Amino acid sequence: MAAVFLSLPSAPNLPLTARVHAVPRGVFVARASARAPTITAMSEATDAETGGRGRRKMPHVLTVAGSDSGAGAGIQADIKACGALGVYCSSVITAVTAQNTVGVQGVHPVPEEFVAEQLRSVLSDMEVDVVKTGMLPSVGVVKVLCHSLKDFPVRALVVDPVMVSTSGDILSEPSTLAGYRNELFAMADIVTPNLKEASALLGGVSVRTVADMCSAAKSIHNLGPRYVLVKGGDFSDSSDAIDILFDGEECHELYGARIKTRNTHGTGCTLASCIAAELAKGTPMLQAVQAAKAFVETALNYSKDIVMGSGPQGPFDHLFRLKSQNYNVGQKLQFDANDLFLYAVTDSGMNKKWGRSITDAVKASIEGGATIIQLREKDAETRNFVEAAMACMEICRSHGVPLLINDRVDVALACDADGVHVGQSDMPARVVRRLLGPRKIIGVSCKTPAQAEQAWIDGADYIGCGGVFPTTTKENNLTVGLNGLKAVCLASKLPVVAIGGIGPGNARSVMEIGVPNLKGVAVVSALFDRESIVSEAQRLRSALMDASSRARLSV
């Protein structure tokens, strides 16, 4: 059974001094229920303390790991990764290594009592949300950590069972294996072994194929963690970087592009730190793992040509977002699925028919209550499309409404749109994700549960499912009906927006199919092939509101 770690109200300011055992223990009490990842509210500070701004809690990861003098892996990678994701990272150092791009020249473990002292210093005072572990050099350090976590519970524990560096140097005593298996794993929310570590944890079983990874993940899950991620970075002859996530029920194959570079030192440390950082922000586990994987891939891609050191494995640059506009500094971190409520898809043909500019159509749909806009310009010249998209972006930003571009990733990049919507014959969502980075919204049109599963694997944020009813907007479009819509919703964890022949008259019947991840309807003709976009949007909005209040009443 995985243990429960919840943060509790902060300890009073403790009189910390440099003396041994200066900090009282047991200030926190473990609670044994509800693992809901909500950030504990902090006690309110006075206005005088905050200058009237109110007190702000910063998500906080504590890394318990070894120092890498070359700063590609270990503590240094962890701090950079968390910093890049906007999360505070404190550090308890378990060992100091002399290390560079050639390998590990020396390891100097920190005495166990002093690891315990560092843990007490941070955990007793600094409101840690998530603990992430890396190099734990001895079973003694594992035990010290387990004790500390019992004294000072946190919201989540991410265990990266680092044993051997990629250069082949031993980073933890063989006896540490027993500490992981018998004590630490049972407390962990997720354990992230690479292929060799998965094999070592299971007494040397062979882990060479995706099927092996899945069965290894299941066996490690039996040791107690809630999730197991077996990382496939070492499958170097595959064109994909494949990781397997086992959630206790299903094995999910997570595919990313394999970046051809020597600069992969620290990928494992970075991945686990990014997972921890996302969990600290309140992101659910599956999305946290996907965001972390996307971060590693993007960082490797950005850094693939960096030259540092003469050895076989170089470091990569975690701070790429500070250096390139393309990586969307400050964009919103998480897609809000409620934005799918009234989804307006513009149509160039209809605008032409009614003599409207695309910007007027967008303005009117927002005025009528559209909550997200997609520009679908099938026959516009690229230059005109980019100009129109930039003008629409301004309108949408000023109203806080996300703007997506249909199909054209280049146009989305050019106007810094909030995302892209792709169909089954467009660019695959995972390629779009690679081009747009982790923070943009990606939607995929799906007609079947299998397509929906693939969209999730590819890192999409939502599914557009339809045509629900027959429509004239798309020729030869197979109608899935309400049953097909329901099947796609039930098969997916992603939020779904229904599309195809929907208008004020039938929107309610769509929303009433009674599945929680159906978040709204997308419309084309019902808005844009009408005299007044504003009043049609208002009618549709009230039909949707009506359906959602009925749904609430019937719960």
Ligand SMILES: Nc1ncnc2c1ncn2[C@@H]1O[C@H](COP(=O)(O)OP(=O)(O)O)[C@@H](O)[C@H]1O
């Ligand atoms: N060349 C690469 N291109 C893209 N992703 C990679 C590459 N190498 C490793 N990864 C990813 O980095 C993460 C860490 O995996 P891995 O390198 O196997 O761990 P470790 O560093 O612990 O050995 C995984 O998500 C893996 O898929």
Ligand SMILES: Cc1ncc(COP(=O)(O)O)c(N)n1
């Ligand atoms: C201090 C420390 N911690 C972890 C690793 C593993 O990193 P990698 O598997 O990328 O070599 C390392 N080399 N050094």
Ligand SMILES: [Mg+2]
């Ligand atoms: Mg690696």
